Amino acid sequence: MPIYTCTTAEATIDSTTKAALAAEITHIHSEINHVPSTYVNVVFNEVPAENIYTDAVPAQPLLITGWVRDGHPETETTRLATEIADAATRVTGIPPNRVLVVFSSSPAHYAVEGGRVLPAPGEEATWLAAGNH
Numbered sequence: 001m002p003i004y005t006c007t008t009a010e011a012t013i014d015s016t017t018k019a020a021l022a023a024e025i026t027h028i029h030s031e032i033n034h035v036p037s038t039y040v041n042v043v044f045n046e047v048p049a050e051n052i053y054t055d056a057v058p059a060q061p062l063l064i065t066g067w068v069r070d071g072h073p074e075t076e077t078t079r080l081a082t083e084i085a086d087a088a089t090r091v092t093g094i095p096p097n098r099v100l101v102v103f104s105s106s107p108a109h110y111a112v113e114g115g116r117v118l119p120a121p122g123e124e125a126t127w128l129a130a131g132n133h
Helices: 017-032 074-094 124-131
Strands: 003-009 041-047 060-069 099-106
Touching: 003 017, 017 074, 041 060, 060 074, 074 099
Parallel strands: 003 041, 060 099
Antiparallel strands: 003 060
């Protein structure tokens, strides 16, 4: 259901660290938003170092963007962002002032996964049972 894209400069984090960060993001999202981990997608996007700037100078931040369904309580979404940011620093060693986590959202019915329109938050159990997943 969710999609997390982690953007860094090339060679900022190795494959073992990527796997650990993906596992942390998956665990955190599953726990807070009450969805099975099999529905959490994490993608790493590495770009040439000369293509990432902060304050108009080359930088090496970790930028994590996520898409989530509208309707989750704001406090849970804030907790999700905070816990993912903390995990990103803990797992990668990138300082907190170099980590940005930001979400965009849309109604669940704007997305299709496995050939089915996604359920609204709180309707996951019925959706999962109907899909034989």
